[in-house]
Amino acid sequence: MKLQLAAFAAALALAGTALAAEPPAAFSACKTCHKVEAGANGIGPSLHGVAGSKAGTAAAGFKYSPALTGWGKSWDDANLAAYIANPKDTIPGNKMVFAGLKNPADVSAMVEYLKTLK
Numbered sequence: 001m002k003l004q005l006a007a008f009a010a011a012l013a014l015a016g017t018a019l020a021a022e023p024p025a026a027f028s029a030c031k032t033c034h035k036v037e038a039g040a041n042g043i044g045p046s047l048h049g050v051a052g053s054k055a056g057t058a059a060a061g062f063k064y065s066p067a068l069t070g071w072g073k074s075w076d077d078a079n080l081a082a083y084i085a086n087p088k089d090t091i092p093g094n095k096m097v098f099a100g101l102k103n104p105a106d107v108s109a110m111v112e113y114l115k116t117l118k
Contacts, residue, residue, distance in 0.1 A: 021112075021113055021116040023036075024109035024112075024113050025106075026101055026103070026109060030047070030098070030110075033096075034046065035048075036117050044062075044096065045062035046058070047059075047117055048117045048118075050075050050080075050114055050117065051075055051080060051111075051114045051115040051118075052076070054072075054074050054075075055068050055071045055075060055091070056068040056069035056071070057069075058075075065094050065095040067092060068095075071091050077111050077115075080111045080114060081107050081111050084100060084107050084111065085102070085107050086100040
């Protein structure tokens with residue numbers, strides 16, 4: 001019985017690590033266009049797996065702007081933060097219409113959340 005309970009507890013712990021964190025409140029501005037499930041593109045690409053990927057490659061089947069695909073950088077913490085705060089200045093010519101998050105705490109929370117979407 002103890003062995004079964006230990007196995008069950010271990011399985012629950014492993015299952016919990018595979019789940020994404022709860023989205024920060026600022027994500028409400030993003031969910032109109034973006035989904036977080038793999039392969040679920042909307043007006044914007046799915047954000048699943050975006051953290052750490054090369055810009056313009058994470059969402060299979062999504063038609064990214066030439067500005068984004070030509071940017072040539074990866075979505076590390078600094079690049080994600082810059083883009084979330086000011087998409088138009090970070091990658092001029094991209095097609096995202098969102099003006100960006102102005103509160104640095106919201107930007108940081110969003111970067112941390114995106115890193116959980118694996």
